[in-house]
Amino acid sequence: MLVSYNWLKNYVDLGDLTPEELAAKITKSGIEVESVEYVAEKSTDVVVGYVESCEQHPNADKLNLCQVDVGDQKLQIICGAPNIAEGQKVAVAKPGAILPGNFKIKKVKLRGVESNGMICSLKELGIEEKYVPTDLADGIFVFPEDATVGENVDERLNLNDAVLELDVLANRADALSMLGVAYEVGAILDQPVQLPEEAVTVIDEENVKSYISVEVEAADLNPYYGAFLIRNVEIKPSPLWMRNYLMAAGIRPINNVVDITNFVLLEYGQPLHAFDYDKFDSEKVLVRRATEGETIVTLDDQTRTLSEKNLVITNGKEPVALAGVMGGANTEVTAETKNVLLEAAYFDSSSVRGTVKQTGLRSESSTRYEKGVDPNRVKKAGSRACLLMEQFANGKVAAGVAEFDELDRSGKTVEMDINQINKRLGTEMKPDEVISILKRLKFEFEQNGTVFSVQAPTRRRDITIFEDMLEEVARMYGYDNLPFTLPQGASQAGALTQRQSLKRKVKNYIQGVGLMETLTYSLTNATDMKRLVSPEIREQAVAPVALAMPMSEEHKYLRLSILPELLRALAYNSARNHANLGYYELGSIFICDEEKVSKQPDEKLRVSGAITGKWLEHPWQQEKKDVDFYLVKGIVEGLIDHLDLNVSFRQAKIDDMHPGRCAVIEMNEQVVGFIGQLHPALAKEMDLKETYVFDVNLEEVFVAYEDIPSYTQIPKYPSIARDIAFILDENIHAGDVKDLIEEIGAPLVNQVGIFDVYQGANLEEGKKSVAYSLLYQHPDKTLKDDEVEESYQKIIEAVHEKFNAYVRS
Amino acid sequence: MREQLEAIQAEALERISQTEDMKELQDIKVTYLGKKGSLTGVLRGMGKLSKEERPVVGEIANKVRESITAALDEKNEKLEQLQLEEQLEAETIDVTLPGRPVKVGGAHxxxxxxxxxxxxxxxxxxxxxxxxxxxxxxxxxxxxxxxxxxxxxxxxxxxxxxxxxxxxxxxxxxxxxxxxxxxxxxxxxxxxxxxxxxxxxxxxxxxxxxxxxxxxxxxxxxxxxxxxxxxxxxxxxxxxxxxxxxxxxxxxxxxxxxxxxxxxxxxxxxxxxxxxxxxxxxxxxxxxxxxxxxxxxxxxxxxxxxxxxxxxxxxxxxxxxxxxxxxxxxxxxxxxxxxxxxxx
Incomplete structure (x- = not known):
């Protein structure tokens, strides 16, 4: 809502407050003022001048040579405007004047003739072009007769006005009108509100009812419809002050009748609509729901197809207006209009909102209806417009109003106990303070001891319960004046849950081993949605979870894997010469296990990572190594170890992964993720170097996690270490041999590690040597050499038997 | 004989204090305390002494040996110390070279x-x-x-x-x-x-x-x-x-x-x-x-x-x-x- 400071002064005394000071006060009391802007940049030395004579320039066809009286002197000015004429009062920038845009006026010679100043258009005086009335768009501005020669134009053209832009939230529909703002400012400044005149002075002997009747078929959507008739109007520009206020409020003046409906809309917050009575083609207004497929051409010349959800104003035959949204082109007020049928109606908010949503048409009227108008101001606004039409359109206002009226105009009564107020606010207000606040707000009330019974005015339809009044009292008391206290309730211990602590533990570990945390979008595109999905998830996810109305194809589906977006992040950096990266993200994926989404998808927590390029950027002592499978595997093994759990890795094939360098992670024989190399083809497509990824199902990991690990006795007896190297066929998995060693060696072999893998010279083609370290340990005794030796031999035999392996000597 | 022993002691201690070389110190040890060393030589002549003289001279001889040994040990320790210092000095590295990098991750x-x-x-x-x-x-x-x-x-x-x-x-x-x-x-x-x-x-x-x-x-x-x-x-x-x-x-x-x-x-x-x-x-x-x-x-x-x-x-x-x-x-x-x- 744009509020003109000068206009507002008509209703409430603003004292010495500057627009900025006023804005600060309004903001602090509850309606945020987003900006304060002046109608025009300040200009100097622009005065009203009288054009004494106007002749054609001796040397130029399109220029005129004018002699202009500006009060203290007479100036010869050359003017090119087409509408300049002798006898006009115009805006003159004298030599030395500065116009908006820091445009300095100097004496000049034009085609050999001296020009001492400039006759200005509204645009040249700083008014935004889009608000300049069309009839004034191509020429200089001409003042009405009563302008005084020599007076500064600022005040008369309202150029010194400031406009406050109020951010009116859904609850304060009342502040969408000048009167509503006046009440608000009046409450803040403790000033009375001066209401506008409404009574028409000359009552026409003709009654409106001889011209029009009103019938409403949808009283639920239109409980009040009032029709006024103003005859014999003279269509012309509205008075300058009204045009000024409209321009300040961001509305372009059209003609007096249209301007008056807009002016009253802004003043009262009540939309009005003027029909050309002679084009109405009927003596009856019928308000009804539209029929399916019915059409109307609206004022913007668009044909709109309607449905039963839309409320329309008809002349009994066809729609003439889309109720509360926009009028029809067929009954539009034009320069030829003589008789005006004026609508002042109350339309249901949800109906108007529905029509706005359906048509995409939003107007000053619809905005107000959508938020709800004051039932007690509908008819008054009609009367006010009638008075203005009488005054400024020379119309004759027919007696009475043709109306349909089932409108509930009652307001709410809210009870509030001052003790309750103090208890809820933490204040110690006295009844006098509350009385003073209610008076400032101009709310009527009855007091009974500490209890107040407040009659909420219908302009403030947001006030329905005690808490609403609590807010009114609090904001008038001043939020600044509330004390600072801390809750008195019994204190409880705040803490993270085990799951939350575990998330932090996982993050800390992964960051500790060198990966950078990222945050990517949960919404992805159709291709990425299917990519790099862990096998156990692919089994569960039946249908994609898609947005009904996505903003773009890029963000349409909820992700099933974090990896695709993570890879995009790598690619983004890689394209900027940062190709050595380790990224991870911990977040949810969304699984729908039905054919068609009907319930909330399962949100499952995962941690995924991707590494690419060189692991260490400048290791001057070591070899610069590319990331590899075993690095990513080590990270995952470390994570699992950090949580004191066990997993195994099984070679697997997964789409978009390198077929020979990929493994699923299994925990208790269930797949809980995967690791491996991104398929080189995909890496190439994304312009990435060799890239390795991991993806771990944290839900399963967290379930397996034991909060307090059980204590294991630290062995008191010495351990015995043995190393053993086997020569194996190169296709035998070292891990399988390790598993067998552990199986055969149990329970004496406590730990098995692989410390060397060798292939090459001194070994037969197709063979490799894998060296294992074994740690023997008995919990209750010192192991004897022969016990160890016996177990050691058994292991050698078993490995030989199963894998045809020999001990490397 | 006493004079002889004292002369050996004085000479040995003098040489020990003069030397700055481990090898020379070893030589000094052999020269005086070795099997063919001068102190050993003197002690071999003990057999010719009377029963009364023997313990007295023996005591002196032991003292001489102890003092030489102590001087040798002290000098040895000192030289070892010097040698170590020299060696460590030679091991000086460029501390301005970067440390072995550790991959550092972090939170968003x-x-x-x-x-x-x-x-x-x-x-x-x-x-x-x-x-x-x-x-x-x-x-x-x-x-x-x-x-x-x-x-x-x-x-x-x-x-x-x-x-x-x-x-x-x-x-x-x-x-x-x-x-x-x-x-x-x-x-x-x-x-x-x-x-x-x-x-x-x-x-x-x-x-x-x-x-x-x-x-x-x-x-x-x-x-x-x-x-x-x-x-x-x-x-x-x-x-x-x-x-x-x-x-x-x-x-x-x-x-x-x-x-x-x-x-x-x-x-x-x-x-x-x-x-x-x-x-x-x-x-x-x-x-x-x-x-x-x-x-x-x-x-x-x-x-x-x-x-x-x-x-x-x-x-x-x-x-x-x-x-x-x-x-x-x-x-x-x-x-x-x-x-x-x-x-x-």
Missing amino acids: LLSSIVQELEDLFIGMGYEVREGPEVETDFYNFEALNLPKNHPARDMQDTFYITNELLLRTHTSPVQARTMQEYKGEKPVKMICPGKVYRRDTDDATHSHQFTQIEGLYVDKNVRMSDLKGTLDTFAKKMFGEDREIRLRPSFFPFTEPSVEMDISCKVCNGEGCSVCKGTGWIEILGGGMVHPKVLEMGGYDPEVYSGFAFGMGPERIAMLKYGVNDIRQFYTNDIRFLKQYHKA
Whole structure:
């Protein structure tokens, strides 16, 4: 809502407050003022001048040579405007004047003739072009007769006005009108509100009812419809002050009748609509729901197809207006209009909102209806417009109003106990303070001891319960004046849950081993949605979870894997010469296990990572190594170890992964993720170097996690270490041999590690040597050499038997 | 013989003190104490001495041997010490070469802020609650006093999946779920951080996905002044002890009265500058006293219980506190951005 400071002064005394000071006060009391802007940049030395004579320039066809009286002197000015004429009062920038845009006026010679100043258009005086009335768009501005020669134009053209832009939230529909703002400012400044005149002075002997009747078929959507008739109007520009206020409020003046409906809309917050009575083609207004497929051409010349959800104003035959949204082109007020049928109606908010949503048409009227108008101001606004039409359109206002009226105009009564107020606010207000606040707000009330019974005015339809009044009292008391206290309730211990602590533990570990945390979008595109999905998830996810109305194809589906977006992040950096990266993200994926989404998808927590390029950027002592499978595997093994759990890795094939360098992670024989190399083809497509990824199902990991690990006795007896190297066929998995060693060696072999893998010279083609370290340990005794030796031999035999392996000597 | 021994001692000690060489020292040891050494030679002549003289000379001889040995040991230790020092000197390295690199990871700035806020509120006795990102219309809107067709629903453009399912537009549904879970039987004191989604076009100040943290405290006799005190504590811890807060009336469907909280601008100290648009204040969060309908729907009797709620955006906090000027930076994951803040 744009509020003109000068206009507002008509209703409430603003004292010495500057627009900025006023804005600060309004903001602090509850309606945020987003900006304060002046109608025009300040200009100097622009005065009203009288054009004494106007002749054609001796040397130029399109220029005129004018002699202009500006009060203290007479100036010869050359003017090119087409509408300049002798006898006009115009805006003159004298030599030395500065116009908006820091445009300095100097004496000049034009085609050999001296020009001492400039006759200005509204645009040249700083008014935004889009608000300049069309009839004034191509020429200089001409003042009405009563302008005084020599007076500064600022005040008369309202150029010194400031406009406050109020951010009116859904609850304060009342502040969408000048009167509503006046009440608000009046409450803040403790000033009375001066209401506008409404009574028409000359009552026409003709009654409106001889011209029009009103019938409403949808009283639920239109409980009040009032029709006024103003005859014999003279269509012309509205008075300058009204045009000024409209321009300040961001509305372009059209003609007096249209301007008056807009002016009253802004003043009262009540939309009005003027029909050309002679084009109405009927003596009856019928308000009804539209029929399916019915059409109307609206004022913007668009044909709109309607449905039963839309409320329309008809002349009994066809729609003439889309109720509360926009009028029809067929009954539009034009320069030829003589008789005006004026609508002042109350339309249901949800109906108007529905029509706005359906048509995409939003107007000053619809905005107000959508938020709800004051039932007690509908008819008054009609009367006010009638008075203005009488005054400024020379119309004759027919007696009475043709109306349909089932409108509930009652307001709410809210009870509030001052003790309750103090208890809820933490204040110690006295009844006098509350009385003073209610008076400032101009709310009527009855007091009974500490209890107040407040009659909420219908302009403030947001006030329905005690808490609403609590807010009114609090904001008038001043939020600044509330004390600072801390809750008195019994204190409880705040803490993270085990799951939350575990998330932090996982993050800390992964960051500790060198990966950078990222945050990517949960919404992805159709291709990425299917990519790099862990096998156990692919089994569960039946249908994609898609947005009904996505903003773009890029963000349409909820992700099933974090990896695709993570890879995009790598690619983004890689394209900027940062190709050595380790990224991870911990977040949810969304699984729908039905054919068609009907319930909330399962949100499952995962941690995924991707590494690419060189692991260490400048290791001057070591070899610069590319990331590899075993690095990513080590990270995952470390994570699992950090949580004191066990997993195994099984070679697997997964789409978009390198077929020979990929493994699923299994925990208790269930797949809980995967690791491996991104398929080189995909890496190439994304312009990435060799890239390795991991993806771990944290839900399963967290379930397996034991909060307090059980204590294991630290062995008191010495351990015995043995190393053993086997020569194996190169296709035998070292891990399988390790598993067998552990199986055969149990329970004496406590730990098995692989410390060397060798292939090459001194070994037969197709063979490799894998060296294992074994740690023997008995919990209750010192192991004897022969016990160890016996177990050691058994292991050698078993490995030989199963894998045809020999001990490397 | 005594003279002889004393002469040997004097000569040996002299030579030991003169030498600076390990090899020479070894030679000296052999020369005097070795099998063919001069002291040994003298002692061999002991047999010719009388019974009375023998122990006396023996004692002297032992003393001479001890003194030479001690001098040798001392010198040896000294020379070894010197040798070690020399050797270590030779091992001098270039300490300006970089250390063996260790890959350093780090947390995302938003995670750091969320964690800082979690810890701050845990310290004030709040628990941390989480909830689903795909929500029902009921928990996201209706349970928060936003029935279907409520005009304020326009304030939040929503990503719908079906008519009843949507991506949550705020973390408030977690509050509604928690109240229902606690069945109106005990106080609720919680914060809920998480991802939220709005149907916005991504630009410098809008993101279709962002994070939010909301807080809720419901108990008997919760006052609006408690909200003010709590937010003041938060603001001072988060933005510095010298920050002032200011509450302004506002509107949210789920609170009444509602507040908007500003903190005094750090750049200009409240004087007014371009960062605070000349007002001296910067908007940080919204909140208010929980609307009685929200309490009721959560199973709490508004006659008995009251409460406050507040909600803030970690992105906004990060932008103000660390000067980040484009919200998209949080989701682009540019390494140069992440590295700037990984220790934040």
